[in-house]
Amino acid sequence: MEHAISAKGLRKRYGETQAVDGVTFDVAQGEFYGILGPNGAGKTTTLELVEGLREPDEGTARLLGSPSWPRDRTLLRRIGVQLQASAFFEKLTAREQIRTFASLYGVPADRADAMLDTVGLVDKAGTREDKLSGGQAQRLSIACALVHDPELVFLDEPTTGLDPQARRNLWDLLRQINAEGRTVVLTTHYMDEAETLCDRVAIMDHGRVLRAGPPRELVEELGCDSLEDVFLQLTGREYRE
Numbered sequence: 001m002e003h004a005i006s007a008k009g010l011r012k013r014y015g016e017t018q019a020v021d022g023v024t025f026d027v028a029q030g031e032f033y034g035i036l037g038p039n040g041a042g043k044t045t046t047l048e049l050v051e052g053l054r055e056p057d058e059g060t061a062r063l064l065g066s067p068s069w070p071r072d073r074t075l076l077r078r079i080g081v082q083l084q085a086s087a088f089f090e091k092l093t094a095r096e097q098i099r100t101f102a103s104l105y106g107v108p109a110d111r112a113d114a115m116l117d118t119v120g121l122v123d124k125a126g127t128r129e130d131k132l133s134g135g136q137a138q139r140l141s142i143a144c145a146l147v148h149d150p151e152l153v154f155l156d157e158p159t160t161g162l163d164p165q166a167r168r169n170l171w172d173l174l175r176q177i178n179a180e181g182r183t184v185v186l187t188t189h190y191m192d193e194a195e196t197l198c199d200r201v202a203i204m205d206h207g208r209v210l211r212a213g214p215p216r217e218l219v220e221e222l223g224c225d226s227l228e229d230v231f232l233q234l235t236g237r238e239y240r241e
């Protein structure tokens with residue numbers, strides 16, 4: 001079966017900063033894949049290159065069997081990209097936000113309302129985005145990324161800043177999305193999150209993948225106690241700065 005993602009030798013430089021420095025990895029269809037790394041490791045830029053939102057200086061990325069660059073509108077329709085909550089339309093309610101996203105994709109309003117139910121926001125449908133809690137806003141942004149029923153979902157630090165209960169609720173939602181057959185790729189700073197959710201992880205620093213594999217195998221191979229130890233051993237850094 002064709003990989004959901006196949007990235008080869010990706011490189012991207014911003015001025016003096018080599019943000020991505022030769023990244024190669026594959027993600028299988030239906031896999032839950034994590035990209036881990038300290039601040040500035042190049043995770044977000046790697047995702048943007050794979051998504052076809054930025055042009056690589058070098059290397060290629062294939063997404064669902066097609067090149068992700070030059071940008072391909074039919075391909076973009078098959079992927080969901082979670083935007084940061086700050087990318088919401090101002091002053092709209094949760095229901096209005098998701099219906100707006102739905103209409104951009106030609107998705108009917110009732111499907112948009114059903115997604116609010118999936119992410120547990122029916123009670124907040126009439127609440128404006130700036131009045132939602134952090135966890136509610138994250139769930140709304142995930143709902144917006146899923147409204148057009150994509151095969152592959154990208155989530156950039158979906159649980160950052162949430163309290164432990166809200167994180168656990170979001171984990172359940174992400175597991176459900178994956179169990180429905182979607183490929184999920186997320187970036188995270190939280191090692192427990194990666195260990196719990198991901199089939200495989202890639203640990204990045206300084207624009208390179210240092211190591212990739214199932215969390216438990218990495219822990220065993222490096223003789224560590226936990227993924228947090230693996231991370232520290234490979235990067236020499238604590239994961240939260």
Ligand SMILES: Nc1ncnc2c1ncn2[C@@H]1O[C@H](COP(=O)(O)OP(=O)(O)OP(=O)(O)O)[C@@H](O)[C@H]1O
Nearest residue numbers: 014017018019037038039040041042043044045046
């Ligand atoms: N648009 C840009 N212009 C210039 N430099 C950038 C740009 N985007 C990212 N960078 C730089 O490239 C490097 C990698 O950034 P990137 O956002 O990909 O890392 P990250 O691993 O996602 O970090 P974080 O965990 O903090 O989000 C950083 O040094 C960053 O400052």
